[in-house]
Amino acid sequence: MSRHVISAVLLWVVLTAVGEATVFLDWFPTVGSHEAEDFDEIFLILVAMGTPVFAFVIAVIAYAVLNFRSKGPEETGATFLGVGTGPRVWVGITSALALLVMIYPGMTGLAALSKERTGNGWGEYDAELVVHATGYQWFWQFEYPESGVKVQGAGNELVLPVDTVIRFDVDAADVIHSFWIPAFRLKIDALPGRTTFMTVKPTELGSYNEDAAYRIQCAELCGLDHSGMLFPVKVVSQDEFKEWVNSQTAAAKGQ
Numbered sequence: 001m002s003r004h005v006i007s008a009v010l011l012w013v014v015l016t017a018v019g020e021a022t023v024f025l026d027w028f029p030t031v032g033s034h035e036a037e038d039f040d041e042i043f044l045i046l047v048a049m050g051t052p053v054f055a056f057v058i059a060v061i062a063y064a065v066l067n068f069r070s071k072g073p074e075e076t077g078a079t080f081l082g083v084g085t086g087p088r089v090w091v092g093i094t095s096a097l098a099l100l101v102m103i104y105p106g107m108t109g110l111a112a113l114s115k116e117r118t119g120n121g122w123g124e125y126d127a128e129l130v131v132h133a134t135g136y137q138w139f140w141q142f143e144y145p146e147s148g149v150k151v152q153g154a155g156n157e158l159v160l161p162v163d164t165v166i167r168f169d170v171d172a173a174d175v176i177h178s179f180w181i182p183a184f185r186l187k188i189d190a191l192p193g194r195t196t197f198m199t200v201k202p203t204e205l206g207s208y209n210e211d212a213a214y215r216i217q218c219a220e221l222c223g224l225d226h227s228g229m230l231f232p233v234k235v236v237s238q239d240e241f242k243e244w245v246n247s248q249t250a251a252a253k254g255q
Contacts (some may be wrong), residue, residue, distance in 0.1 A: 032183030039185040135190040156231075166201070170195065205235050205237070
């Protein structure tokens with residue numbers, strides 16, 4: 001085996017080790033929901049699978065640039081046909097990885113999510129609380145249908161109970177928006193004339209005042225004030241949530 005192959009392999013091993021080490025770093029935003037835990041795990045699995053392939057490409061390119069770059073007049077190099085044992089092994093390994101990703105975490109992940117769905121044929125989830133979210137240029141409005149509470153505008157926040165399955169029914173009044181909560185790792189488009197939904201189970205108490213990941217953020221360019229189209233989120237205990245709903249209901253009746 002030539003020294004060039006050995007050197008390139010060693011470079012690949014080093015880059016792979018560095019890349020795989022990032023899997024163990026705590027560099028994600030706040031994990032605030034059951035779904036966030038699942039999606040972070042899936043992302044780390046994909047990083048672990050993809051790192052050796054990416055590192056191999058970088059190692060080969062970097063080694064070739066450093067050791068085989070032209071030092072004289074430009075000329076046509078030798079023809080490389082891409083045949084032989086090396087290319088066949090490369091195609092075989094990458095094809096196997098692609099197939100593995102489609103099965104795990106692809107199909108297995110979808111199967112796990114489908115277990116939480118009801119049997120109504122529409123793919124909806126059992127929800128303990130429903131929140132109707134509507135996007136406008138450029139603000140959000142939220143309604144709790146069971147209690148009739150509505151919140152919107154500056155100084156308000158979306159209050160959610162912890163350890164509760166919540167379904168967001170999302171739509172838009174004017175243009176396409178996107179409903180995204182970073183701490184929950186979930187996002188769904190808000191479309192005029194069509195209601196979309198997503199379901200989440202918050203697992204950690206938190207608020208926007210303490211952590212910017214607890215916010216609703218529009219993630220679809222929707223006009224001049226798109227960047228400012230955010231709304232604070234506060235996750236509280238179930239008892240505190242009931243007290244908040246009662247206070248909001250009493251305030252509405254007193255108006």
